[in-house]
Amino acid sequence: MTGASAGIGRALAGELAAAGYTVTGVARDEERLRAAVGALGDGHTALTADLATAHGRARVVQAVRDTRFDVLVNNAGVAVTGPFADVDLDTAVGMMELNCVAPVTLAHAYLAAARPGDALINISSVLAFAPAAGLSVYSASKAFLTSFSESLWLEHRARGVYVMNLCPGITATASQAYDGDDVPASMVQTPEQVAATAIAVLHRRRRPTVVSGRRNTVFAAAMRLLPRRMVLRMLGAAQGPPS
Numbered sequence: 001m002t003g004a005s006a007g008i009g010r011a012l013a014g015e016l017a018a019a020g021y022t023v024t025g026v027a028r029d030e031e032r033l034r035a036a037v038g039a040l041g042d043g044h045t046a047l048t049a050d051l052a053t054a055h056g057r058a059r060v061v062q063a064v065r066d067t068r069f070d071v072l073v074n075n076a077g078v079a080v081t082g083p084f085a086d087v088d089l090d091t092a093v094g095m096m097e098l099n100c101v102a103p104v105t106l107a108h109a110y111l112a113a114a115r116p117g118d119a120l121i122n123i124s125s126v127l128a129f130a131p132a133a134g135l136s137v138y139s140a141s142k143a144f145l146t147s148f149s150e151s152l153w154l155e156h157r158a159r160g161v162y163v164m165n166l167c168p169g170i171t172a173t174a175s176q177a178y179d180g181d182d183v184p185a186s187m188v189q190t191p192e193q194v195a196a197t198a199i200a201v202l203h204r205r206r207r208p209t210v211v212s213g214r215r216n217t218v219f220a221a222a223m224r225l226l227p228r229r230m231v232l233r234m235l236g237a238a239q240g241p242p243s
C-alpha cells in the first residue's frame with residue numbers, strides 16, 4: 001500500500017488490516033509511516049521510499065518481488081496546482097513520476113507474479129474525466145492512470161487477477177484541506193468513505209472503474225457522456241473568467 005501514512009491510503013490500510021490483510025505501508029516520512037503502520041496492530045510493516053525517484057521505486061519493486069502480496073494498492077499521489085507555465089518544471093515532472101511512473105513500475109513487478117484471486121488497486125481521480133485548468137498535469141496524470149488501469153483490467157481478467165481503477169472526488173485529507181467556502185460540504189467525502197467503497201468493490205470485483213460517492217458518480221458520468229467541447233466550456237465557466 002503506497003501512501004499508507006495519511007489520507008485515503010491510511011484509511012484504506014486500516015480497512016485492509018481489519019479485513020485480515022497484513023499490510024506493508026510505503027511512504028517517505030519514516031516517523032509518520034511507523035506511527036500509522038503501528039496503529040494497524042501487530043505484524044504490519046513500514047517501508048520508507050520516495051516513489052518519485054528511481055531509487056525509491058527500485059526499493060519497493062524489490063519488496064514486491066521478495067514478498068507475496070494478495071493486493072497491491074498504488075495510492076501515493078500528489079496534486080500541484082497553478083497555471084501550467086507558472087509551475088516549476090521539475091515539480092511537474094516529479095508529479096508525473098509519482099502519479100504515473102510509480103504505478104506503472106510497481107504494477108509491472110506485481111502482475112508478473114500475480115496469481116488468480118490477487119488484486120491491483122490504482123487510486124485515480126474523477127479529474128481523470130475532467131481536464132482541469134490549474135491542475136493540468138494532475139488531471140492528465142489521472143487520465144493516464146485510468147486508461148492504463150482499464151487496459152490492465154481487460155488484460156488480466158481472464159487469468160483471475162482483478163484490477164480496480166478507483167476514482168475519488170474531493171476528499172478531505174490533510175494535503176487537500178477543503179473549507180466550506182470553496183466547495184459545498186455535500187461534495188466532500190472523508191477518506192474513510194473512499195476506503196469503504198474500495199473494500200466493498202474489492203469483494204465484488206465486477207467493474208474496472210469505480211467512482212466513490214453518488215454525486216461524484218453523476219459528475220464522472222456527465223464528463224464521459226457530454227461532448228468534449230461542452231465539457232471544456234462548462235469547466236471553463238466553473239473556473240470563471242481568466243484573471
Ligand SMILES: NC(=O)c1ccc[n+]([C@@H]2O[C@H](COP(=O)([O-])OP(=O)(O)OC[C@H]3O[C@@H](n4cnc5c(N)ncnc54)[C@H](OP(=O)(O)O)[C@@H]3O)[C@@H](O)[C@H]2O)c1
Nearest residue numbers: 003005006007008027028029050051076077125171173175
Ligand atoms: N484528497 C483528494 O481530494 C483526492 C481526490 C481524488 C484523488 N485523490 C488521490 O488519492 C490519492 C491519495 O490522496 P490523499 O489526499 O489521501 O493524499 P495525502 O493525504 O497527501 O497522503 C499522501 C500519502 O502518500 C505519501 N507520499 C506522498 N508523496 C510520496 C512519494 N514521493 N513517495 C512515497 N510516498 C509518498 C504520503 O507520505 P509521505 O509524505 O511521508 O511520503 C502520504 O502517505 C492520491 O493518488 C490522490 O491523487 C485524492
